[in-house]
Amino acid sequence: MNMKQHDSIRAVVWRDDSLFLLDQRILPQQQQFIELRNARDTANAIRDMVVRGAPAIGIAAAYGVVLAAREHYRNSPQSWKKQIQIDLKILAESRPTAVNLFWALENMQQCIANIESDPFPILLKQAEKIYQDDIAANYTMGRLGASLINNDGRAVLTHCNTGSLATGGFGTALGVIRQSFIDKKISAVYADETRPWLQGARLTAWELVQDKIPVTLLCEGAAASLMRQGKVSWVIVGSDRIAANGDVANKIGTYSLAVNARHHGVKFMVVAPTTTVDMNIASGEQIPIEQRATDEVLACGGKRIAAEGAAAWNPAFDVTPAELVDVIITENGIVQNPTLQKMQDMMRGKPV
Amino acid sequence: MNMKQHDSIRAVVWRDDSLFLLDQRILPQQQQFIELRNARDTANAIRDMVVRGAPAIGIAAAYGVVLAAREHYRNSPQSWKKQIQIDLKILAESRPTAVNLFWALENMQQCIANIESDPFPILLKQAEKIYQDDIAANYTMGRLGASLINNDGRAVLTHCNTGSLATGGFGTALGVIRQSFIDKKISAVYADETRPWLQGARLTAWELVQDKIPVTLLCEGAAASLMRQGKVSWVIVGSDRIAANGDVANKIGTYSLAVNARHHGVKFMVVAPTTTVDMNIASGEQIPIEQRATDEVLACGGKRIAAEGAAAWNPAFDVTPAELVDVIITENGIVQNPTLQKMQDMMRGKPV
Numbered sequence: 001m002n003m004k005q006h007d008s009i010r011a012v013v014w015r016d017d018s019l020f021l022l023d024q025r026i027l028p029q030q031q032q033f034i035e036l037r038n039a040r041d042t043a044n045a046i047r048d049m050v051v052r053g054a055p056a057i058g059i060a061a062a063y064g065v066v067l068a069a070r071e072h073y074r075n076s077p078q079s080w081k082k083q084i085q086i087d088l089k090i091l092a093e094s095r096p097t098a099v100n101l102f103w104a105l106e107n108m109q110q111c112i113a114n115i116e117s118d119p120f121p122i123l124l125k126q127a128e129k130i131y132q133d134d135i136a137a138n139y140t141m142g143r144l145g146a147s148l149i150n151n152d153g154r155a156v157l158t159h160c161n162t163g164s165l166a167t168g169g170f171g172t173a174l175g176v177i178r179q180s181f182i183d184k185k186i187s188a189v190y191a192d193e194t195r196p197w198l199q200g201a202r203l204t205a206w207e208l209v210q211d212k213i214p215v216t217l218l219c220e221g222a223a224a225s226l227m228r229q230g231k232v233s234w235v236i237v238g239s240d241r242i243a244a245n246g247d248v249a250n251k252i253g254t255y256s257l258a259v260n261a262r263h264h265g266v267k268f269m270v271v272a273p274t275t276t277v278d279m280n281i282a283s284g285e286q287i288p289i290e291q292r293a294t295d296e297v298l299a300c301g302g303k304r305i306a307a308e309g310a311a312a313w314n315p316a317f318d319v320t321p322a323e324l325v326d327v328i329i330t331e332n333g334i335v336q337n338p339t340l341q342k343m344q345d346m347m348r349g350k351p352v
Numbered sequence: 353m354n355m356k357q358h359d360s361i362r363a364v365v366w367r368d369d370s371l372f373l374l375d376q377r378i379l380p381q382q383q384q385f386i387e388l389r390n391a392r393d394t395a396n397a398i399r400d401m402v403v404r405g406a407p408a409i410g411i412a413a414a415y416g417v418v419l420a421a422r423e424h425y426r427n428s429p430q431s432w433k434k435q436i437q438i439d440l441k442i443l444a445e446s447r448p449t450a451v452n453l454f455w456a457l458e459n460m461q462q463c464i465a466n467i468e469s470d471p472f473p474i475l476l477k478q479a480e481k482i483y484q485d486d487i488a489a490n491y492t493m494g495r496l497g498a499s500l501i502n503n504d505g506r507a508v509l510t511h512c513n514t515g516s517l518a519t520g521g522f523g524t525a526l527g528v529i530r531q532s533f534i535d536k537k538i539s540a541v542y543a544d545e546t547r548p549w550l551q552g553a554r555l556t557a558w559e560l561v562q563d564k565i566p567v568t569l570l571c572e573g574a575a576a577s578l579m580r581q582g583k584v585s586w587v588i589v590g591s592d593r594i595a596a597n598g599d600v601a602n603k604i605g606t607y608s609l610a611v612n613a614r615h616h617g618v619k620f621m622v623v624a625p626t627t628t629v630d631m632n633i634a635s636g637e638q639i640p641i642e643q644r645a646t647d648e649v650l651a652c653g654g655k656r657i658a659a660e661g662a663a664a665w666n667p668a669f670d671v672t673p674a675e676l677v678d679v680i681i682t683e684n685g686i687v688q689n690p691t692l693q694k695m696q697d698m699m700r701g702k703p704v
Binding site for chain 1: 380381542544545546547548550553554557558560561562566567568569570571572573574575576577578580603604605606607608611612615649650651652653654655656657658659660661662663664665666667670671
C-alpha cells in the first residue's frame with residue numbers, strides 16, 4: 001500500500017484562509033469541495049452530512065469557530081468574544097450524538113478565554129492542532145489495534161465509514177484495518193453497506209479501493225451469515241460517543257453486529273480517540289440518539305421507495321453495552337472488557 | 353379492515369387463457385402486469401423477480417406448466433409429454449432455494465403422468481387447485497398464528513414480503529399479522545426494509561397501507577435497537593424452505609433477526625405452508641442458498657453506489673437453525689420448538 005494514497009483523502013481542508021469540506025453526500029461518483037464562509041454554514045454542512053464521522057465533525061467545528069472569530073473580530077474587535085457565543089451554540093446544535101463536536105467546541109472556547117489580541121491566528125493554530133492531534137491518535141490506534149489481530153486467514157468486518165473521511169486522516173477502525181493490512185495480518189475486508197446513508201458502500205469501499213485493500217460489500221442483513229460461516233475473526237467499528245462505563249454509541253446497525261459477534265464467537269473491537277470518550281455520562285442510556293428524517297429510509301438512492309402512508313423509524317445511532325465489547329482502543333491504550341475503572345485509568349494515561 | 357382490500361392484490365392472475373404476473377420489481381410506483389406466453393418466459397420472470405415469494409413462485413410455475421402443455425400438445429399431440437420435460441427443467445432451474453417451486457412442478461408432473469387427452473383443461477384445473485389450496489392454507493395459518501399473539505400493547509416485526517404478493521393471497525407471516533390486527537391483538541407493525549431488493553419498503557408497506565394497518569419501516573441495522581427498547585413481542589417471518597429438523601431458510605437478514613430475538617427475549621415465529629417443508633433434507637446445511645448478482649448490492653435504487661473495484665457478497669437467503677425458532681406454523685398446525693419428530697408428526701397431520 002502506498003501510504004500517500006490514503007493520505008491524499010482529506011475530508012476537511014483549510015486553504016488560502018478558507019475552510020473547504022469534501023461533500024461526502026455525493027461520493028464516490030463526484031468529488032467536490034464546498035467552501036464554508038462562516039459558522040452557520042459550517043453548522044448546516046455538519047447537519048446535512050457534507051462532513052460526517054465523529055472526529056471529522058469535531059475538526060470541522062473547530063475551523064467553524066475560526067471562521068466565526070474572524071468575522072466577529074473584524075466587525076467588532078471589542079465584543080467579538082460575546083458575539084461568537086451564538087455561533088458556538090449554533091455549531092453545538094448541529095448534531096447531538098458525537099461528543100467530539102462538543103469536545104472541540106469546548107477546547108476552542110477555552111482557547112478563546114485566553115486571547116487578548118486578533119483571535120484568528122491563535123484559533124487557527126488551535127484548530128490545526130486538533131486536526132494534527134487526531135491524525136497522530138489515528139496512527140497510534142492503528143498500531144495498537146493491529147497488535148491484537150492474528151493472521152488466521154480470516155477477514156474482518158467493519159460498519160459505516162471510519163477512515164480518512166471520518167477523521168483527520170488514516171481513520172479509527174479503518175486505521176486499524178489499514179495497519180493490519182500493512183502488517184499482513186489480514187488480506188481482505190468485509191464492509192456493511194450501512195443503510196440508510198450507505199457510508200460503507202460509498203465511502204469505505206472507495207477508501208479501501210484506493211488503498212488496494214480487497215473489499216467486499218454486504219447488506220447488513222447478511223452479516224450474521226458471514227459470521228456463521230467463519231469468514232471473519234473481528235468486527236472492528238468506530239464510535240460517536242463512549243460512556244464512562246464503556247458503553248458505545250455508534251452508527252445504527254453496530255449493536256446488531258455486537259450481538260451477532262458474541263453469538264458466533266467473533267471478537268468485537270471499538271476504535272476511537274479519547275475525544276470520543278465522555279466521562280461525564282455514566283452509561284450509554286444517557287447518550288442522546290439522533291433521530292433523522294424518515295425520508296432517509298422511505299427513499300433509496302434519491303428515489304422514493306415506500307408506499308405513501310408508510311412511516312419510518314430512523315435512529316442514526318445505537319448503543320452497544322460494554323459487556324458486548326471485547327476491546328476499546330484509544331490513543332491512550334488498549335482497554336479489554338471495559339469497565340468504569342479501566343476507562344478512568346485509560347483516560348488518566350495509566351496502563352490498563 | 354376491509355377484507356376485500358387485500359383480496360384485490362394478486363401477484364398471479366390467469367385470465368382469458370393467459371398468465372399475467374404483477375411486475376413486483378416496479379411496485380409500488382407502477383402497477384403493471386406482464387403477460388407470459390410460455391414456460392421459458394415464465395422461468396425468466398421467476399429468475400428476474402417479476403414474481404417472488406416461495407408460494408407465489410410455485411403457483412406461477414404451475415401455470416407455466418399449463419402454458420407449456422398447451423404449446424406442446426398443439427404442436428404434437430402424440431409426444432407432448434416428452435417435449436414438456438425440457439420446460440419443466442427450465443422452470444426448475446429458475447431459482448434454487450424455494451422448495452415450493454419444485455413441489456409445484458412435481459405436483460404437475462404427477463398430474464401429467466395420468467393424462468390421456470388434451471392436457472390443457474386438466475392441468476389448468478390442477479394449477480387452480482394449487483393456487484386455491486395456498487390461499488386456504490394462508491387463512492388457516494393466519495388463525496393459528498394469531499392465536500399465539502397476546503395483546504400486550506407491543507408491535508410485531510416482520511422481514512421481506514410474505515403477503516398477498518408472495519402467496520396465493522392473504523399471506524403467510526403477513527397473514528398472521530393481518531389476522532392479529534383483525535383480532536385486535538396488535539395495532540402496529542414494524543417492517544424491515546429488506547435490502548437489497550427492498551421488499552419490505554416496496555411491497556409489505558404497500559400491502560399494509562392498503563389494509564390500513566399502521567406500518568413503520570426501518571433499516572435492518574435498527575432491528576436490534578427496536579428489540580432492546582421492548583417495542584416488539586414477536587418477530588414473524590415466512591420461509592423459502594424448511595428442513596426436516598426445523599431449520600428455516602428465508603430472505604437474507606432473517607437469521608440476524610433470530611439471533612437478536614433470542615438475545616432480547618423476543619419470540620420468533622415462522623409461517624409457511626407444508627409445500628415449503630422439505631422432509632427430504634435433514635438440516636438447513638443442505639439447503640442450496642442462491643447467490644445473486646453483485647450489482648444488487650453495489651447499486652441502490654437503480655443507481656451505482658459503490659466505487660469501481662469493490663466486490664460484493666449477495667446471498668439471497670440465510671438459514672436460521674431450529675433452536676432459534678420458537679414456533680413454526682403450517683396449515684397442519686403449530687410446531688413449538690421444532691424437532692424432526694415434531695415436524696414428521698405435523699406433516700402426517702398428527703397433533704403436535
